[in-house]
Amino acid sequence: MCLRPFRVLSTAALVALVSLVAACGGGGGSSGNSNSSSSGSSGSGSAVPSPTQQPTAATAANTVAVTVDRGLTGTLPNIPTVTLKVCVANTSTCDTVSNVQVDTASFGLRLLASALPNVLSSLSPVMLNNVNLAECTAFADGYTWGTVRSADVKISGETASNIPIQVIGDLGSNTVPSACAAFGNAQNTVQDLGANGILGIGVAPYDSIGAYYSCPGNTNCTAVTVSQTQMVANPVPKFADNNGVILEMAPVSDSGAPSATGTLVFGIGTQSNNAMNASQSFATDQWGRLSSTFNGRTLQTFLDSGSNAIFFADSSLPQCGGNLGTFYCPSSTQSFSAALVSNNGATSGTATFNVANASSLLGSGTNYAANNLAGQFGSSTTLDLGLSFFYGRYVYYGMDMTATGGKAPYVAY
Structure with missing residues (x-):
């Protein structure tokens, strides 16, 4: 599934900025993913520490x-x-x-x-x-x-x-x-x-x-x-380094920032700067989807830098409204965790993230990088771990090489 932001009319008009691409990655249809045996949690009253991995220097040819x-x-x-x-x-x-x-x-x-x-x-x-x-x-x-x-x-x-x-x-x-x-x-x-x-x-x-x-x-x-x-x-x-990519985003302040940097690394395990060091890895379907249990429901899940926030449905979180649309604006930062399961059911893990007040994070249009930005958009049956989830993490994407007898697709972090 491929996701992209809604367009807006002005700097102040920061509405819920993601949309499902109907012709991309199955268009939101059923993935046939396995169910998780554990249950992801609802938001708690305190934030968890944000990840702090620093990106590789973007100096090598890959x-x-x-x-x-x-x-x-x-x-x-x-x-x-x-x-x-x-x-x-x-x-x-x-x-x-x-x-x-x-x-x-x-x-x-x-x-x-x-x-x-x-x-x-x-x-x-x-x-x-x-x-x-x-x-x-x-x-x-x-x-x-x-x-x-x-x-x-x-x-x-x-x-x-x-x-x-x-x-x-x-x-x-x-x-x-x-x-x-x-x-x-x-x-x-x-x-x-x-x-x-x-x-x-x-x-x-x-x-x-x-x-x-x-x-x-x-x-x-x-x-x-x-x-x-x-x-x-x-x-x-x-490419010469053709078996995958690593998107490495630098950590940003939990209160948002005007800008952020990162490095896109080509290849996984092909050179000294792209070793596989992920602690959690999940087989996906051919479009990069896996499964999660979150807030007591089984959801189709994907890690998508093309979505500019973490998107999921939660009626307990207040939406900002006005120019900020369906972004969430809780009175205090909430922490969440989702129980992830590989598309083939073979491995499981946890995705933990925070949800902060979007109005504070975006600073009335002065901030363009936010690690705790979330909202509600699209299907209630999906958990979209958008770019907010990537800051301070290395996120790996293994290419689907099964057509040539190679490795099946996976994501990892």
Whole structure:
């Protein structure tokens, strides 16, 4: 499942900022996860200590710096971004693209056409029967629509050569299929998207559940079935360090901060700077989902940097209302724990986190990094451990390599 924030109209309008992507990772359907034998707890009256792991220096070829700050629009907290390079395949003609959101629960690179001024016209279209392909990615607050094109994707010293990416907003509004337009407003500009694009580095190697269309002459688009080689591709399995990623976010103050830093490390156990040191590891399904028992209920659970808060339903927590929407605003910080279980039921563990007053954390729009930010959005049957959960932790994502006889997907921290 892939999650993204709602857009907002002003810095003050910090509403509940996450939405389920209907075409991504199963779209919120049943995962068939095993039940936990223990019960996660409700909030208690005292906070637990926040994690304090410091990120690896982003100096090696398999690392890239991660930044959380006001971003391009100054409207969204907890949006981790990196800078990458997109090149015409097998050439030195490239665009450097900053402010690309790191999303560990989606799969593939999607960039705004406006972020590719030098290479867009030269990126070869991916075709089916000599007809250009396009993709619709649906969000609860709208959709992205654009062509699928081949490009070399370079992040620090890692290169994924000649892979399909989605270019957002390079087709006219009159080409949008009705099934795509039904999801609401187009997210085809920086102001709409809140970033220059989305880097989907979750456990799946391809976006095999995206909605693909054949567009002869980039018009009259019709839904089609495509092969794996034509699907928008997760760049990580194409890197030299290709078996996973580690997202390492520095700890931030429990009262929020104007900005935060981190490091995205490619590969797990492939170099001296990416050893597997997690204390808890969980097998997931092909989309990175596992199970938890939380507040007496069994929930579909995922660790998602593309969600800017921890999202779950709890009627005992007061919501902020007003400009802060369904973010939680308890009078004092509450601690929670969820009993996690691997998708195959083989291992179990615990996720512990705090929920603080969102109004205090965000500082009336001056803070863009918050480790105890939580709210209610989406399905009541899910626990979404968004970026708030990542601060002060190393979170590992093992790629699904079963198609080539390798390891099954997992998450760990």
